[in-house]
Amino acid sequence: MYGICKLKIFIRHSHGVDPRYSGACAHPPRSGWRPLHGVTTTQGAVLPQPIRCPRKENYKSQYAPRRPVRRRKAAPQNSSRAGVSLSPWRARPLRKSRAGAGGPSAPAAMALVATVAALLAALGGALWLAARRFVGPSVRHGGGDSGLMHGKTVLITGANSGLGRATAAELLRLGARVIMGCRDRARAEEAAGQLRRELRQAGGPGPGSDAGEAGEAGELVVKELDLASLRSVRAFCQEMLQEEPRLDVLINNAGIFQCPYMKTEDGFEMQFGVNHLGHFLLTNLLLGLLKSSAPSRIVVVSSKLYKYGDINFEDLNSEQSYNKSFCYSRSKLANILFTRELARRLEGTNVTVNVLHPGIVRTNLGRHIHIPLLVKPLFNLVSWAFFKTPVEGAQTSVYLASSPEVEGVSGKYFGDCKEEALLPKAMDESVARKLWDISEVMVGILK
Numbered sequence: 001m002y003g004i005c006k007l008k009i010f011i012r013h014s015h016g017v018d019p020r021y022s023g024a025c026a027h028p029p030r031s032g033w034r035p036l037h038g039v040t041t042t043q044g045a046v047l048p049q050p051i052r053c054p055r056k057e058n059y060k061s062q063y064a065p066r067r068p069v070r071r072r073k074a075a076p077q078n079s080s081r082a083g084v085s086l087s088p089w090r091a092r093p094l095r096k097s098r099a100g101a102g103g104p105s106a107p108a109a110m111a112l113v114a115t116v117a118a119l120l121a122a123l124g125g126a127l128w129l130a131a132r133r134f135v136g137p138s139v140r141h142g143g144g145d146s147g148l149m150h151g152k153t154v155l156i157t158g159a160n161s162g163l164g165r166a167t168a169a170e171l172l173r174l175g176a177r178v179i180m181g182c183r184d185r186a187r188a189e190e191a192a193g194q195l196r197r198e199l200r201q202a203g204g205p206g207p208g209s210d211a212g213e214a215g216e217a218g219e220l221v222v223k224e225l226d227l228a229s230l231r232s233v234r235a236f237c238q239e240m241l242q243e244e245p246r247l248d249v250l251i252n253n254a255g256i257f258q259c260p261y262m263k264t265e266d267g268f269e270m271q272f273g274v275n276h277l278g279h280f281l282l283t284n285l286l287l288g289l290l291k292s293s294a295p296s297r298i299v300v301v302s303s304k305l306y307k308y309g310d311i312n313f314e315d316l317n318s319e320q321s322y323n324k325s326f327c328y329s330r331s332k333l334a335n336i337l338f339t340r341e342l343a344r345r346l347e348g349t350n351v352t353v354n355v356l357h358p359g360i361v362r363t364n365l366g367r368h369i370h371i372p373l374l375v376k377p378l379f380n381l382v383s384w385a386f387f388k389t390p391v392e393g394a395q396t397s398v399y400l401a402s403s404p405e406v407e408g409v410s411g412k413y414f415g416d417c418k419e420e421a422l423l424p425k426a427m428d429e430s431v432a433r434k435l436w437d438i439s440e441v442m443v444g445i446l447k
């Protein structure tokens with residue numbers, strides 16, 4: 001009953017499940033927490049009375065509730081006079097074509113020129129996009145130094161797909177022992193096998209079971225980790241502490257994006273549960289190992305979409321309302337507040353923690369977005385042309401994990417391997433502290 005004795009923010013329901021946790025749920029919740037407002041934490045912070053989320057009205061169009069679609073009024077029907085369109089959408093009289101009356105007219109010639117120009121522009125655009133894709137910038141911010149991470153152990157969550165996979169590939173190439181923390185062993189082993197093959201094909205020495213000498217590729221290890229289960233996170237950390245003598249870099253990368261309302265095994269809203277709470281517990285349980293391996297680093301993958309989130313303490317579990325975009329943004333804002341609070345707590349330990357946004361990257365993250373089948377090819381084309389590749393998107397993660405340039409830098413927010421400014425709401429220290437306190441209670445790690 002540490003919830004009551006140590007931090008008086010929540011009370012635990014002694015009779016099992018909090019009624020707010022009884023919605024559609026993949027797993028029945030094992031415990032429930034109810035916030036108590038206007039009470040004092042052990043740190044002496046008085047939690048305010050619940051307030052309504054002040055910014056709900058301000059979300060950009062995609063975050064706002066859908067307005068009913070107004071039907072366009074049909075234009076009045078035209079008479080069927082000669083030369084007048086019968087279509088209700090083309091009310092203007094049609095001009096008679098003079099083509100054929102002694103060569104192309106000026107308007108016809110102009111139309112031809114415009115068509116040719118449009119075709120050339122389209123061709124040029126396609127060539128430019130293709131060039132950008134195939135010979136585009138392939139920045140290597142970890143440096144070309146293939147031994148840079150030799151002797152270092154890196155844990156990457158969600159390393160079987162997208163950014164995590166690309167980050168693993170690059171750090172492996174730099175010589176690190178990479179532990180892939182993944183929820184599905186089969187998918188993770190398949191990704192690990194592909195990564196090993198790719199490295200061998202690229203002419204690298206190939207990762208073996210022993211850490212190589214400087215200049216050699218590192219080693220890949222798969223471990224099971226489901227961030228939607230506190231039990232799994234604990235079991236994973238226990239295994240890490242038993243088997244790994246050191247941990248130099250932790251990359252909190254795994255994420256879930258705009259899923260329908262679902263709950264984690266422990267009854268938390270899925271996006272907040274996986275993106276924030278699972279990583280919160282993971283990091284806390286591995287802090288001792290990170291400290292004993294110092295200088296060491298923690299890298300947190302957030303998103304620019306944090307801007308549309310708010311930490312609405314009165315409904316952290318989204319029982320009152322669920323907006324999948326808001327909840328994703330809230331979880332990504334939580335990633336940033338967590339980073340900043342952790343950086344403050346880690347001052348003087350030689351363990352740094354930084355947070356990043358990768359840009360818009362073509363990965364499997366959009367798996368819960370429903371795109372009609374017919375529009376999908378267009379979406380694929382647009383994403384192929386305009387989104388970053390996973391390798392491009394992973395550059396900032398690799399940079400923060402390995403570059404000597406950020407030695408000692410902590411509590412900062414990065415994009416494209418450069419520090420960026422944050423909105424005031426992501427720098428609010430009292431919100432960060434309160435979120436930390438409540439997260440400790442939610443995951444059950446009050447000391």
Ligand SMILES: NC(=O)C1=CN([C@@H]2O[C@H](COP(=O)(O)OP(=O)(O)OC[C@H]3O[C@@H](n4cnc5c(N)ncnc54)[C@H](OP(=O)(O)O)[C@@H]3O)[C@@H](O)[C@H]2O)C=CC1
Pocket residue numbers: 157158159160161162163164181182183184187225226227228229253254255256257274301302303304357358359360361362363364365366
């Ligand atoms: N792609 C983009 O444009 C952007 C991505 N990001 C962030 O980048 C990070 C990586 O996402 P990205 O590579 O794009 O997406 P992917 O979907 O390709 O990768 C996400 C990874 O997270 C894993 N994961 C999801 N749920 C869990 C869980 N419960 N336990 C353990 N692992 C889990 C997935 O595992 P599995 O394959 O088994 O589902 C997968 O390995 C995320 O944090 C995302 O929010 C931020 C901004 C933009």
Ligand SMILES: CC1=C(/C=C/C(C)=C/C=C/C(C)=C/C=O)C(C)(C)CCC1
Pocket residue numbers: 257302303304305360361362363365366367369371376379380383
């Ligand atoms: C690529 C792609 C898709 C889109 C994914 C998107 C749009 C992901 C955006 C993620 C962002 C911006 C996260 C920010 O944190 C679809 C629609 C699934 C269709 C298939 C290809």
